[in-house]
Amino acid sequence: MTTLSAETPAKPPLQAQQSARTPRIGVSTSYWCEYAWLGDGVTSRVRFGEQDGVITAVETGVDPGGGDVPLPGVVLPGFANAHSHAFHRALRGRTHAGGGTFWTWRQRMYTLADGLDPDRYRQLATAVYAEMALAGVTCVGEFHYLHHGPDGVAYADPNAMGEALRDAARTAGIRLTLLDTCYLTGGFGRPLEGPQRRFGDGDADRWATRFDALRPDATTRIGAAIHSVRAVPPEQIPAVVAGADGRPLHVHVSEQPTENDECMATYAATPAQLLHDHGALGPATTAVHATHLSAADIALLGSDGTAACFCPTTERDLADGIGPARLLADAGVPLALGSDQHAIVDLLEEARALEMHERLASRQRGRFTPAELVAALTTSGHTSLGWPEAGRLAVGAPCDLVAIRLDTPRTAGVDPGQVVLAGTAPDVATVVCGGVMIVKDGVHMLGDVGRLLGEAIDVLEES
Numbered sequence: 011m012t013t014l015s016a017e018t019p020a021k022p023p024l025q026a027q028q029s030a031r032t033p034r035i036g037v038s039t040s041y042w043c044e045y046a047w048l049g050d051g052v053t054s055r056v057r058f059g060e061q062d063g064v065i066t067a068v069e070t071g072v073d074p075g076g077g078d079v080p081l082p083g084v085v086l087p088g089f090a091n092a093h094s095h096a097f098h099r100a101l102r103g104r105t106h107a108g109g110g111t112f113w114t115w116r117q118r119m120y121t122l123a124d125g126l127d128p129d130r131y132r133q134l135a136t137a138v139y140a141e142m143a144l145a146g147v148t149c150v151g152e153f154h155y156l157h158h159g160p161d162g163v164a165y166a167d168p169n170a171m172g173e174a175l176r177d178a179a180r181t182a183g184i185r186l187t188l189l190d191t192c193y194l195t196g197g198f199g200r201p202l203e204g205p206q207r208r209f210g211d212g213d214a215d216r217w218a219t220r221f222d223a224l225r226p227d228a229t230t231r232i233g234a235a236i237h238s239v240r241a242v243p244p245e246q247i248p249a250v251v252a253g254a255d256g257r258p259l260h261v262h263v264s265e266q267p268t269e270n271d272e273c274m275a276t277y278a279a280t281p282a283q284l285l286h287d288h289g290a291l292g293p294a295t296t297a298v299h300a301t302h303l304s305a306a307d308i309a310l311l312g313s314d315g316t317a318a319c320f321c322p323t324t325e326r327d328l329a330d331g332i333g334p335a336r337l338l339a340d341a342g343v344p345l346a347l348g349s350d351q352h353a354i355v356d357l358l359e360e361a362r363a364l365e366m367h368e369r370l371a372s373r374q375r376g377r378f379t380p381a382e383l384v385a386a387l388t389t390s391g392h393t394s395l396g397w398p399e400a401g402r403l404a405v406g407a408p409c410d411l412v413a414i415r416l417d418t419p420r421t422a423g424v425d426p427g428q429v430v431l432a433g434t435a436p437d438v439a440t441v442v443c444g445g446v447m448i449v450k451d452g453v454h455m456l457g458d459v460g461r462l463l464g465e466a467i468d469v470l471e472e473s
């Protein structure tokens with residue numbers, strides 16, 4: 011870690027840098043793809059026409075033309091990272107000495123949260139979202155609960171921290187669903203303490219008042235979140251559901267057995283049952299993790315039309331366990347994916363882990379088809395985040411393209427239709443979001459993302 015002296019001039023905040031996301035009215039481009047993922051599999055020699063950020067034409071079996079932007083390899087639709095806590099990225103590679111548990115990891119995370127203000131949050135999140143873009147992410151769902159200043163005192167703009175995230179996603183060139191989170195208690199029947207006080211609004215009505223001031227824009231949509239049944243008492247849940255008003259509603263569900271045990275002891279119900287009983291499940295809702303579910307919980311999520319977001323690299327990092335992904339899918343639950351605490355930012359790895367963790371748990375291969383894994387990365391993830399028009403390569407969809415090379419040491423010889431089982435983030439060569447090329451030849455438009463991340467984390471070290 012470098013240490014800045016008092017005389018070192020501060021770098022300008024990233025939002026002051028010019029974003030490459032300029033309006034694209036009247037601009038058109040054509041892309042020629044060696045292979046592209048159309049529907050449930052790959053098609054060769056595909057041209058996409060694009061105008062104003064939207065796909066306007068799809069031609070198959072065509073040769074490249076002189077005016078086409080060539081995209082070698084396989085082109086998938088843009089990936090949705092449906093569960094992110096951007097600031098957790100600063101804990102990567104720092105929590106492994108001495109073991110510990112989910113709960114000791116959480117304490118480290120609270121200490122980190124204490125050092126953030128809107129400028130530092132913007133700087134860190136911009137770098138994290140750029141790292142996501144390099145991995146093919148064109149839309150992120152930020153499960154945002156770090157709302158207020160030290161000791162829980164509101165900023166002059168009570169949404170200053172959420173607005174910092176909006177700026178960050180825009181600067182990194184990706185779309186954002188800001189899942190503004192209601193977080194009221196530090197556990198079942200426990201008040202918020204220490205850094206947790208920055209998360210709380212007092213009650214769900216005051217959360218809703220602050221939430222109502224958030225506005226969508228061209229690249230930002232607004233959703234809500236209930237942190238968990240640990241953090242929102244059941245009598246407060248209906249006000250959050252009403253505040254969400256049909257927009258995406260996310261909630262952490264049964265990540266740890268302790269949560270289930272305490273919920274059962276306090277309310278004689280599982281978290282899923284408690285959420286159902288208070289109107290929080292349904293087609294707009296996504297249950298995040300959904301790791302430790304009963305058979306009745308799985309049936310309930312399916313019958314309510316609730317989605318689930320698995321975060322496999324986080325769930326293994328935090329020793330959460332392996333959730334019942336196949337059983338949920340069979341119950342009709344759409345599956346999305348998230349990198350959550352960003353121990354790894356590689357959405358292809360998240361998708362692959364959905365299958366691989368199932369193999370370890372079931373001792374069977376082929377639990378998910380490649381098409382199901384791609385759907386989790388793309389269509390299901392975007393629907394969970396309130397962008398149902400995105401995540402597919404079709405006329406009328408946003409022009410979000412992720413080109414994965416098939417000539418790297420990792421991907422040479424790979425069947426293009428199975429690239430999701432072999433490709434990794436470093437194999438992503440080109441990313442187009444809304445018609446803007448935000449990653450070219452493996453380089454993000456902001457430049458050296460490793461340096462941006464290092465600088466943002468160094469600033470936190472000094473606080």
Ligand SMILES: [Zn+2]
Nearest residue numbers: 095153262350
């Ligand atoms: Zn989370």
